[in-house]
Amino acid sequence: MEPTSSNMAAQEELSSAPAGFVLNPFAFSVAVFVVVHVISLCIWRLFVDAKLAVWKYSPQPFGMYLFWGILVLVFIGFNFGMAGFSAFRQPVRGCIATVATIALAFLLPGVLVYGYGALDPTFTAVGGAGYGATGLIVLIGFYGFGILATGMSGWPWSDSGVKPVAGSVAQLASGCCLTGLGYFLLIYPNLTTTSSPHAPLLTLPVAIGWFYSVIVAWLTTYLIFDNWPWSMLGRKSHTALAALAGNFVLGTALYSIHLALLKWALMPSSAIEKLGTSLPVWPAQLGVWIAFWLIFWVNVAGNWPNRFSMFTNRVIRASVCWGLGLISFEIYTRWFAVSVLHEAEIVPGFGGDPLTWVDLLNFVMLIYVVYFEFYGLSRKKTVNDMAA
Known part of the structure; x- marks a missing residue:
C-alpha cells in the first residue's frame, strides 16, 4: 500500500518526540552524556561489578x-x-x-x-x-x-x-x-576445538585489534567525513564497493598507528610486557573509545563544527573525536576502570577491559538516540541548524 499524504502527516506527528527540557547544544550534549553514563553504571552495578553486582554475569x-x-x-x-x-x-x-x-x-x-x-x-x-x-x-x-x-x-x-x-x-x-x-x-579457526577448515590467517588478538580498527575507519569515513573519500567516485555502485573495501586499507593503517601509540605513550611498559602476545588486541580497546566519540559527536553533538570549509570541519571533528578518545582511554585505564567499575588491574595503576564498558555505553546511547529519540530532552535550534 502506498502512503497517502494524510497518513504520512500522521506518522510525522507521531515521530516527533516531546520537546522535554530544551537545552542549548552544549548543555544538551552534556545532559545526554550524563544520562548514558548513569544508566550504564546502574546496569554495571546490577550485573557486572566484581564487588557490588547484585547478579554477577561478568x-x-x-x-x-x-x-x-x-x-x-x-x-x-x-x-x-x-x-x-x-x-x-x-x-x-x-x-x-x-x-x-x-x-x-x-x-x-x-x-x-x-x-x-x-x-x-x-x-x-x-x-x-x-x-x-x-x-x-x-x-x-x-x-x-x-x-x-x-x-x-x-x-x-x-x-x-x-x-x-x-x-x-x-x-x-x-x-x-x-x-x-x-x-x-x-575468528573461527582460532577457536574451534575440532579440525580447523584452514590455518588461522591471523592470531586472535591481531584479528580482533585489526578488525576493530577497520570499524573505526568505517565510522570515521561515514560519520565524520560524510563518506569521503569514497563519495568522490560519484556513482552509487562505485562508492559502495569502495567503502566496503577501502575501510580495510584505512583500518590497517590505523591499526599500526594505534599499536604504536599504545606502545610509545598510552600504556606503561610493565603492562606491555605482562600482556605479551595479547597486546595486539589493544588497538580494539583504544578504538572502542574513539568509536564512542565518533557516534556521540554525530548523533548528540550535531557533528560540530559546520561553519567552516568542508576540509576544516572534517579535520576539527576528527581531531576532537580522536583527542577525546585518547583522553577517555587514559582516564579509564588509569583510574575509572579499577576505582569505579572495580575491574581487575593489569599492573598497579593500569587496568580494565574497555570493550565491555564502552560497548555498554554505545548500546545505551544508541537506544536513547535511535529508539527513544532523546525522549525528555531537546536541543535548541541554532542559526547553523536553521540554515542547514
Missing part, C-alpha cells in the same frame, strides 16, 4: 548478550529503519523496540550456544566455552551489517526497485554472508 554471558544487543539494534534501527515501530508514539515506541531488542539479544545467541553448540563444541554453553565464540560474531557483524546501511547506502538493493521491506531483508541476507565470511576466515 565477563560472560553478559558480554555475549550485550554484543548481540548491539547487533540487533543495527538490524532494527538501520537495516530495517525502525519498520514496524514508527507507528507508535514516544516513549512507547522506544520501550517496545528496546524490549524486542533485548529479547532477540537473548534468543539469537541462545540458539547458538544451547542449540548448535550441541553439534559444535566451539559454541557450547558447557563451561561457558561458547560465549566468547558467539560474542565475537558481533565483531564481524557490526561492520558486515552496518556498512550496508551506511557507507553502501543499501546498494545494490536500494537501486533494484524492490520494496523497502524486501530491500531490508536482502540487506539482512547480505550482512549474514559478509559476517559469515569474515568470521570463518578470521
